[in-house]
Amino acid sequence: MSLFNQLIATNTKPAKRIGRGFGSGKGGHTSSRGTKGQKARTGSKIPLWFEGGQLPMTKRMPMLRGKARFNVLRPVVELTLKELNLLTIDTISLESLKLNKIIDRRAHEVKVICKGELKKKLTLVGIAVTPKAKLAIEKAGGSVA
Numbered sequence: 689m690s691l692f693n694q695l696i697a698t699n700t701k702p703a704k705r706i707g708r709g710f711g712s713g714k715g716g717h718t719s720s721r722g723t724k725g726q727k728a729r730t731g732s733k734i735p736l737w738f739e740g741g742q743l744p745m746t747k748r749m750p751m752l753r754g755k756a757r758f759n760v761l762r763p764v765v766e767l768t769l770k771e772l773n774l775l776t777i778d779t780i781s782l783e784s785l786k787l788n789k790i791i792d793r794r795a796h797e798v799k800v801i802c803k804g805e806l807k808k809k810l811t812l813v814g815i816a817v818t819p820k821a822k823l824a825i826e827k828a829g830g831s832v833a
Contacts, residue, residue, distance in 0.1 A: 764816075765795045769824055770804030781813040806830070 705712050707719035714720065721728040737744060767790075777784055782798055785791045791798060800812065802820035809829040817825065817832050825832055 764797045764799050765791045767791075767798055767800050768803035769800070769806045769821060772800065772810060773804070773807055775810075778809070779811045779813060780815065782815065800825075 704714035707715045710716040718728065726732050726734065737746070739745070767785075771790075772780070775788070775790070777788065782791075782795075785798060786793050786795070797816065799816040799818070800821045801818050802824055806824050806828045810825060811830055812825065812832045814833070822832050
């Protein structure tokens with residue numbers, strides 16, 4: 689390796705400090721803030737959702753209000769092998785879980801995770817299964833379709 693690769697660069701210039709006089713190369717009068725207005729003043733903090741006094745988006749859309757709207761957004765319901773032991777049905781699908789009120793009727797997806805151990809033969813249809821859970825189901829004599 690040559691000595692030139694180890695030399696420190698000497699051609700870097702210091703950053704221009706905004707608003708520190710004409711001698712700084714970037715500053716003086718308005719120093720990149722434009723002329724007048726709320727954003728030109730010091731300490732101006734306008735919220736991201738502020739629309740200039742217009743009725744805000746959150747108030748214009750009443751269906752988006754409230755905390756309960758996030759309840760449906762949970763994408764995947766997780767079921768454990770321990771919970772599958774408690775079921776009385778042999779063939780498990782998304783519809784059968786909803787009918788037996790094991791999961792919420794608004795749920796779109798179910799995933800079986802390997803927690804606990806399975807002691808009975810089950811058939812899973814149209815349900816996502818982790819690799820370890822699949823092994824446990826097949827070991828108990830069940831199947832995953």
